[in-house]
Amino acid sequence: MMMNRCVGTNKLAERIALRYSIPISLIKIVKEEEIELVCDDYGKDTFDGLTVYEQENDIFYIHLNTARGNRPDKVKGRFTLAHELGHYFIDHHRTALINGIMQPHYHNYNQFGNNEAWIIEREADDFAASLLMPWSLLKPDLQNEKFGGSLIKELSGRYNVSFSAMAIRCLKCAYIPMMLVYAQDGKVKWQLHSEDFPFWQLKHGNTMVPENSVIGEYFCTCDDCNCRKDEVVFAGDCFDTFNQEQNNLQFYEYCLPYKNSAFSMFWQKN
Numbered sequence: 312m313m314m315n316r317c318v319g320t321n322k323l324a325e326r327i328a329l330r331y332s333i334p335i336s337l338i339k340i341v342k343e344e345e346i347e348l349v350c351d352d353y354g355k356d357t358f359d360g361l362t363v364y365e366q367e368n369d370i371f372y373i374h375l376n377t378a379r380g381n382r383p384d385k386v387k388g389r390f391t392l393a394h395e396l397g398h399y400f401i402d403h404h405r406t407a408l409i410n411g412i413m414q415p416h417y418h419n420y421n422q423f424g425n426n427e428a429w430i431i432e433r434e435a436d437d438f439a440a441s442l443l444m445p446w447s448l449l450k451p452d453l454q455n456e457k458f459g460g461s462l463i464k465e466l467s468g469r470y471n472v473s474f475s476a477m478a479i480r481c482l483k484c485a486y487i488p489m490m491l492v493y494a495q496d497g498k499v500k501w502q503l504h505s506e507d508f509p510f511w512q513l514k515h516g517n518t519m520v521p522e523n524s525v526i527g528e529y530f531c532t533c534d535d536c537n538c539r540k541d542e543v544v545f546a547g548d549c550f551d552t553f554n555q556e557q558n559n560l561q562f563y564e565y566c567l568p569y570k571n572s573a574f575s576m577f578w579q580k581n
Contacts (some may be wrong), residue, residue, distance in 0.1 A: 320401055320434050324441030327400065328448075334471035335443055337392050338383060346371045346399065348392075352378040360391040362398040364408045371399055371408075386473040390439055397438030404431065443472050444480045458487055459541045460565025460576060474567055478576050479503070490550075490577040494520050497530035509560070509579070510550035523548035525566040526575040538566045538573075543580060 328335055341348050353376040360381060361374040373395045375381040381388040398404040407413030413431070449466070456462045467477040475493070482489045482505050490504040492513065499517050504510070514521040521527045524544055525537045542565070547558025561580040566573055 320438045321441040324438045325445045328442050328445040348373050350375045360395045362395045393439035393442045394435045397435035440480050444470050446484050475574050492575045495572045512551050521549045525564045526573050529568050529573050535568050538568050
């Protein structure tokens with residue numbers, strides 16, 4: 312059921328995206344739909360984005376919280392705005408808001424929750440990704456170059472999205488077998504893998520990052536000399552392998568560090 316809803320959501324977003332050029336102008340969409348966009352400081356401990364329907368004037372308002380870095384010209388704010396546009400464009404979200412069935416809710420970006428209460432948020436996240444990175448345009452761009460961290464970085468700039476958003480888009484569209492990892496202070500916050508990736512989890516599971524990976528080296532030694540480039544790593548050092556023979560399988564890892572956090576992308580070396 313969830314899969315079917317997401318497919319429909321993705322097709323809707325893609326149809327809208329193809330009316331515009333890359334990078335998608337969300338501000339133009341907002342103006343054409345006569346949505347009131349309000350960007351203000353609502354405090355760091357509140358929300359990223361909020362969609363409200365005003366019955367009296369028949370107007371939708373989208374609020375972006377600048378205190379949490381949500382500016383419409385920045386990558387985080389663009390994703391938040393695209394997410395809120397999902398609530399506006401997806402029929403059952405829009406109808407529920409108009410009829411007061413679905414109350415305005417706070418969007419704090421976390422697409423990895425698995426509680427039923429997050430289903431509607433995940434639909435809006437899928438809409439946002441499809442709107443900002445329409446697959447019919449992105450796939451040819453990927454195929455024109457050798458896959459790697461530099462390509463993801465280049466495309467994230469071209470589409471005006473974050474590196475992680477672009478990597479997640481490639482994974483969810485099953486472009487190449489991949490695993491993505493985000494960690495803070497050496498502890499895994501989340502990991503995500505495509506169905507065709509040969510391993511299900513990191514060497515230490517959902518706890519600490521593997522010491523002999525690039526992301527592990529960054530946290531263990533504070534050395535980022537192997538970051539921001541495609542580095543060869545071995546399966547036995549990084550993943551929970553099933554047998555001894557798999558340990559010598561070679562993968563690429565591209566790690567993007569930032570202060571006490573880091574994001575790594577793994578894919579198999581051909």
